[in-house]
Each structure stands twice: as C-alpha cells, then as structure tokens.
Amino acid sequence: MSNVKRLAMQGITKAYPGCIANDQVFLEIKHGEIHALLGENGAGKSTLMKMLYGVVKPDAGTITWNGKQVTISQPSVARGLGIGMVFQHFSLFETLTVTENIALVLGDQAGNTKTLAARIKKTSERYGMPLDPDRRISSLSTGERQRVEIVRCLLLNLQLLILDEPTSVLTPQEVQNLFKTLKQLTSEGCSVLFISHKLHEVTELCDSATILRAGKVTGHCNPKQETSESIARMMVGDDIAIDNDCQRAVGGDVFARINNLSTTAKGQFDIALKNINLEVKRGEIVGIAGIAGNGQEELLKALSGEDIHPKSTAITFGNTNQAVDSLDPLQRRRLGLSFVPEDRLGRGAVPDMDLCDNALLTSFDSGLVKNGFLIKSKIVELADKIIKQYKVKTPGNHNTAASLSGGNLQKFIVGREIDQNPQFLIMSHPTWGVDIGAQVAIHEAILTLRDAGCAILIVSEDLDELYKISDRLGAICDGSISPFLPPEDLPVVKLGQWMAGDFDTESTQINSTIGAAHND
Numbered sequence: 001m002s003n004v005k006r007l008a009m010q011g012i013t014k015a016y017p018g019c020i021a022n023d024q025v026f027l028e029i030k031h032g033e034i035h036a037l038l039g040e041n042g043a044g045k046s047t048l049m050k051m052l053y054g055v056v057k058p059d060a061g062t063i064t065w066n067g068k069q070v071t072i073s074q075p076s077v078a079r080g081l082g083i084g085m086v087f088q089h090f091s092l093f094e095t096l097t098v099t100e101n102i103a104l105v106l107g108d109q110a111g112n113t114k115t116l117a118a119r120i121k122k123t124s125e126r127y128g129m130p131l132d133p134d135r136r137i138s139s140l141s142t143g144e145r146q147r148v149e150i151v152r153c154l155l156l157n158l159q160l161l162i163l164d165e166p167t168s169v170l171t172p173q174e175v176q177n178l179f180k181t182l183k184q185l186t187s188e189g190c191s192v193l194f195i196s197h198k199l200h201e202v203t204e205l206c207d208s209a210t211i212l213r214a215g216k217v218t219g220h221c222n223p224k225q226e227t228s229e230s231i232a233r234m235m236v237g238d239d240i241a242i243d244n245d246c247q248r249a250v251g252g253d254v255f256a257r258i259n260n261l262s263t264t265a266k267g268q269f270d271i272a273l274k275n276i277n278l279e280v281k282r283g284e285i286v287g288i289a290g291i292a293g294n295g296q297e298e299l300l301k302a303l304s305g306e307d308i309h310p311k312s313t314a315i316t317f318g319n320t321n322q323a324v325d326s327l328d329p330l331q332r333r334r335l336g337l338s339f340v341p342e343d344r345l346g347r348g349a350v351p352d353m354d355l356c357d358n359a360l361l362t363s364f365d366s367g368l369v370k371n372g373f374l375i376k377s378k379i380v381e382l383a384d385k386i387i388k389q390y391k392v393k394t395p396g397n398h399n400t401a402a403s404l405s406g407g408n409l410q411k412f413i414v415g416r417e418i419d420q421n422p423q424f425l426i427m428s429h430p431t432w433g434v435d436i437g438a439q440v441a442i443h444e445a446i447l448t449l450r451d452a453g454c455a456i457l458i459v460s461e462d463l464d465e466l467y468k469i470s471d472r473l474g475a476i477c478d479g480s481i482s483p484f485l486p487p488e489d490l491p492v493v494k495l496g497q498w499m500a501g502d503f504d505t506e507s508t509q510i511n512s513t514i515g516a517a518h519n520d
C-alpha cells in the first residue's frame with residue numbers, strides 16, 4: 001500500500017444553531033486503504049461526509065485531494081474527482097431498470113443505453129457483484145440494490161468510495177461478498193471510507209480509523225490491532241456500559257395472537273401475507289428475521305392498524321382475545337400497543353415538528369391533554385425526560401426531529417414508545433444506526449419492559465441483535481412465516497435457510513450447540 005495521501009481534510013468546521021457538528025476536524029486517507037470513521041450518534045460523521053461529497057458547505061477548513069487543494073461545491077464536483085458515495089438510504093427509482101437508474105446519475109457521461117448496459121454488466125462481474133442491467137429495481141433484493149449504487153460509483157473512475165452503514169441492510173453472506181469487493185477495489189488502489197457502528201466488521205476489514213467525539217477528532221487507531229471493546233471505549237469513554245447480560249425468558253399468557261392471517265398484495269411492489277400464525281406472550285421477546293421486502297412491512301401494518309381489515313378476525317389482543325383487525329392505530333394503542341416503525345423520518349416522527357410535538361404525537365392519551373387543551377408543561381417534561389433518559393444529543397426540546405442525527409432520532413422514538421409502558425410493543429429495527437452505548441441502553445430498556453410483562457415483537461435484519469435479545473426467533477420470507485425456536489436451538493445457517501424460504505418441519509431437532517456457537 002502506498003503512503004501517498006489521497007485525501008486530507010484539515011481544520012474542517014461546521015456549526016448548526018446550538019451545536020458545532022464538526023470542530024477543526026482532521027482526516028487523512030491513503031491510497032488503497034479502507035479507513036473507518038467511527039463515533040457515537042451525533043459525533044459528526046455524516047456531516048463530515050456530506051462536506052466531502054459536496055452536499056454541505058464547510059464554515060472553515062481545507063480539503064486536499066491527491067496533493068491539490070479543492071473546493072467541492074456539489075456532488076457532481078465530487079464525482080468528477082472520483083469520489084463516490086453510497087448513502088444508507090438508496091436513491092433508486094423502483095419502476096426504472098438498473099441501466100436507466102445509473103444513466104440518470106451519470107448524465108452526459110452515461111453514453112447510449114446499449115453501451116452503458118454493457119459497461120454495467122462488465123464492471124459488475126469484474127468486481128464480483130453481477131447485475132442484470134435490464135432488471136427493474138423493484139425486482140431486486142436490498143443487496144442487489146446496493147450493488148447498483150456501488151457499480152454506479154465504479155463507472156466513474158473511482159478513487160474514493162464512501163459507504164455509510166453499508167452492512168445494516170445485508171445478509172451475512174452479502175456482507176462477506178461486499179468485503180471481498182472492497183478488498184479487490186483497494187488492491188487496485190481505490191480508497192474506501194467506511195462508516196459503521198458494527199465494530200467487529202471494522203476490526204475485520206479496516207486498515208485505519210479516525211474516531212470522532214462531539215464533533216472533534218479524539219483518536220486514530222489500526223483496527224486490526226484493536227478489539228471491538230477497545231474501539232468502543234475510544235468512542236464512548238469509560239463510563240458507559242458496552243454489553244448487557246440478556247437472560248432468556250419463557251413468557252406467560254399470550255397477549256397477541258395471529259391466526260391464519262392472509263392478505264392480498266395491494267400494489268405491484270407489495271407482498272401478500274400467506275397464512276401467518278404467530279403468538280406473542282406477555283414477558284417474552286419474539287424476533288423475526290428477514291431480508292427487507294419479504295412481507296415485514298405488510299405484517300407490521302396489519303398489526304399496528306395502518307392497514308385495517310374490517311371483515312377479518314385474524315389478529316387478537318389481550319386476555320379476552322379481542323379481534324383488532326378493524327380497529328385503527330389509536331384504538332389499538334388504547335388496548336396497550338406501542339409501535340416503532342422502520343421509517344423514522346416520516347412515520348416515526350414528523351421532520352419539521354419539534355421534539356415536544358413529536359413526543360405528543362403518540363403520547364397525547366397519557367395525561368398531556370385536558371378538556372381539549374394541551375398541557376404544555378407536561379409535554380415539555382415528557383420530551384425532556386426522553387432526551388435525558390435516552391441520552392438524545394440535541395441543543396433542546398425545541399429542535400426539530402429533522403435536525404437530529406439518525407441515531408439520536410431513533411433513540412428519541414424508541415424512548416417515546418417505551419415510556420408509554422405498553423402491553424404490546426412492536427419494533428422494527430430498534431437499534432438501526434444507533435451507537436454501541438445507546439444500543440446497550442435500548443436493549444436494557446426492552447428487557448426491563450419484557451420482565452415487567454410486556455409482549456414484544458421485534459422485526460430486524462440485524463441477526464446479531466436478534467440472537468442477542470430474542471427469546472424465540474424465526475424468519476419471514478415472501479409473506480410466509482417460519483417456525484420459531486429459542487436462539488440457542490437455531491443455528492444461524494438454519495435461520496439463513498428460513499430467510500430464503502426454506503422452512504422445514506424438523507427444526508426442533510437441530511443441534512443446539514451450533515446456535516450457541518453463533519452467540520459466542
């Protein structure tokens with residue numbers, strides 16, 4: 001690996017009202033290295049990347065690219081320099097093909113469609129990420145969609161690839177494929193900037209790391225000479241717990257029952273649920289694994305009341321087995337339901353509303369309204385309580401949801417829902433984008449709620465998390481649901497088969513030691 005600097009960011013500063021997101025940041029990346037950018041939620045990682053990619057303008061500081069000072073005023077300038085970025089949320093048009101999507105971003109550089117399709121095919125195969133240029137995005141898995149984003153960057157004479165939390169949407173197999181591609185890229189001289197909260201991936205993959213804390217660089221390290229724990233300590237300091245002891249529970253009475261729930265797909269991209277049977281007991285956590293787009297959204301909508309099925313009695317809550325299919329979300333909340341959706345900006349929170357109003361959104365039944373009037377002091381008290389308890393980094397409760405970093409908003413939404421002391425808590429990706437310290441705090445809160453008798457259903461693509469906190473674990477694939485087993489009795493290979501739709505009936509005879517080994 002060459003020692004010549006590809007990128008040097010020096011004295012980079014960016015302030016927002018009430019906070020300095022980046023304070024005199026220094027970041028240096030060499031040719032052909034995989035460099036990790038690490039830090040707690042709100043440390044300033046995304047802000048720094050947005051400045052490098054020309055989305056946000058720095059207040060001060062310089063960027064030197066291959067030895068020359070540059071001004072990156074917009075993403076097209078970054079792309080012109082050979083800088084590509086894959087965001088956490090893909091920006092692809094579902095109804096267009098792979099080629100059409102890539103052509104839209106490349107603009108004049110795309111050439112004619114036939115030549116571009118041939119380039120896509122050749123490049124994707126060369127980097128072990130085969131893509132059919134004529135496939136519509138709607139028919140691709142999440143992993144394949146990520147390939148489209150990466151291949152789009154590769155077509156640009158790429159010199160630096162920025163990946164923001166790239167593995168949170170991938171299966172274990174896809175993660176390994178991605179790592180192979182990244183190693184191939186760096187062996188050819190391309191540099192990679194890797195943002196992740198999954199520290200075992202950082203120690204496996206990255207050659208160097210820069211650690212940010214509260215907008216400032218607090219250290220550098222060689223992750224291969226560190227452990228996940230030592231890096232976590234550099235990120236969060238000594239005072240915060242970075243692991244919890246998750247005891248399994250067996251649960252008591254059933255709170256939520258789903259009996260033979262089947263639905264029809266409403267739109268071209270929806271999945272029909274097929275004969276789903278599932279029970280969630282009070283005092284247990286049921287985990288559902290699955291690759292995005294396999295019916296998770298439809299199942300959660302059917303349970304939360306976003307989709308109402310007036311004629312059905314497939315879903316019941318509580319001791320009296322009250323059918324809830326025809327009830328709206330508020331009526332279901334009044335029966336004890338709390339819900340953390342996957343989409344935090346939009347469905348979990350209203351971006352332009354402040355944190356007080358966002359706290360009120362789902363909690364107004366908990367004594368915050370009297371005779372039709374809002375009790376402002378109680379709303380402020382609730383918002384401040386959530387901010388304090390879940391260590392949400394924000395200048396104050398008057399700040400909008402949109403101004404919070406991704407992980408901090410997630411903490412706020414999770415805190416708001418747990419605070420309602422629900423009888424049935426449904427969470428989609430509870431710790432998505434959340435740093436290690438906050439993950440532990442959220443898991444602790446979930447376990448406390450479970451031990452107090454709450455029935456909890458978690459849908460996630462993060463297998464580590466599901467193995468850690470579920471009492472029973474299964475998978476969803478193409479609208480059908482697998483059997484459920486305690487994580488210790490479910491080898492990860494078997495769960496992977498279930499995620500691919502290969503359910504069997506002998507699941508209870510699986511050698512439990514393999515499942516336990518996964519957790520070691």
Ligand SMILES: Nc1ncnc2c1ncn2[C@@H]1O[C@H](COP(=O)(O)OP(=O)(O)OP(=O)(O)O)[C@@H](O)[C@H]1O
Nearest residue numbers: 016021041042043044045046047403404405406407
């Ligand atoms: N547009 C904005 N307006 C106001 N404040 C902002 C804005 N964008 C970011 N911030 C603030 O800047 C700080 C850094 O945010 P940033 O998104 O860079 O953090 P991060 O390290 O990427 O966090 P995460 O791991 O949660 O994604 C946070 O305190 C955030 O609230």
